[in-house]
Amino acid sequence: MSEDHYFTAQPASAAERRALTVRLAGRDVEVETAGGIFSPGRIDLGTSVLLRHVPDPPAAGDLLDLGCGWGPLALTMALEAPEARVWAVDVNERALDLVRSNAARLGLANVTAVRPDEVPDDVAFAACWSNPPIRVGKGVLHDLMRTWLPRLRADATAHLVVQRNLGADSLATWLTQDLGMHVDRRASAKGFRVLDVRA
Structure with missing residues (x-):
């Protein structure tokens, strides 16, 4: 893995910021x-598909954006649910800095951008929206799912978007068979699956 890959903690490339509407x-x-x-440079296609098909976030409680990048999912949840607390979680420090500055720019005091180990153990999530980092490999991805999905409240749903040809259907099978989750396909569009995952 190159040291400049987006799922490293400290990217090596220049950190020059640019505005994007x-x-x-x-x-x-x-x-x-x-x-x-x-x-x-844009909202990626998978995230766009998820944003088109995901239901409104719960109005209150703790909401999770797992693998938040610069924050399109976290910022959307925070805009739509101003009384909720949105946890934007990533390992990439530059991404977290961007989420923090983007939330401040939009006046969103309800966004907390942190590394995974900074989320208190007693936080249970009312919803999760995620375009998970599939390219980290199956083992790491499965560890992420094992770590975060059990932290959903009993009435909560995780909404995941996964590219079909990068293993959406096999991930759905694994979530059902190995984690005992209930998985429904909410939508298929532009080569992506939107999965609803519940305990």
Whole structure:
């Protein structure tokens, strides 16, 4: 894995920030992105598919964006559920800095951008929206799912978007057979599956 890959803690590429206008929660907003993170030039196609098909987030409680990048999912949840606390979780420090500055720029005090080990153990999530980092490999991905999905509240759903040809169906099978989760396919679009995952 190159040291500049987006799922490393400290990307080696230049951190020069650039402005980007995107549509989140039905409005055009300006955010900052930078190299060395996932999809720095736009909202990637998978995240766009998820945003089109995911239901509104719960109005309150703790919400999780797992693998947040510069924050399109976390920022959307925070805009749509201002009374909720949104946890934007990533290993990439540059991505976390961008989420923090983007949340501040949009006046979103309800976003907490942290590394995985900084989320208190007693936090249980009312929902999870995630475009998980499939390219980290099956073992690491499965560890992520084993770590975070059991932290959903009993009434909560995780909404995951996974590219079909990168293993969406095999992940759904694994979640059902190995983790004992209930998995439904919410949507298929543009080569992606949106999966609803519940305990």
